[in-house]
Amino acid sequence: MQEQWVKYAQKLGNKGYKILESLLLINDPKLEGTTIYHELPNESSKIDFDGERHDLLGYLRGKLHNHNITIEIVINETIESKKAFTVEEKYNRLKELNPALELLKKMFDLDL
Incomplete structure (x- = not known):
């Protein structure tokens, strides 16, 4: 939903x-x-x-x-309002919406 x-x-x-x-x-x-x-x-x-x-x-x-x-x-x-300002806050917000993002980060060894 x-x-x-x-x-x-x-x-x-x-x-x-x-x-x-x-x-x-x-x-x-x-x-x-x-x-x-x-x-x-x-x-x-x-x-x-x-x-x-x-x-x-x-x-x-x-x-x-x-x-x-x-x-x-x-x-x-x-x-x-929950606003994400830093890169880490934006990443955490996107990770809340789509937990598979963490898998991509690990798979490609990405940094924030």
Whole structure:
């Protein structure tokens, strides 16, 4: 689910919808049963997200072959955006998204 979430966010970013992309990537959504819980920092962000919710749901339902999926937004005003600034932080973030990255690093004896 998270992989498809990130792919959808990247599609939005490639189309120029950078704000929506950042709202989707502000933190990782949590899946409980067929409900996806996503935390946003404020009500304004929720309004922006709601404009894209229908298309996101359609995309996820199709890719995950599950038409019972729903998305619930949780407003958490204490959220801090997880931004990676150093090379190591960027690598660790990418490794969270795709653990196979560590295997590639070892296989080709790469440094950070």
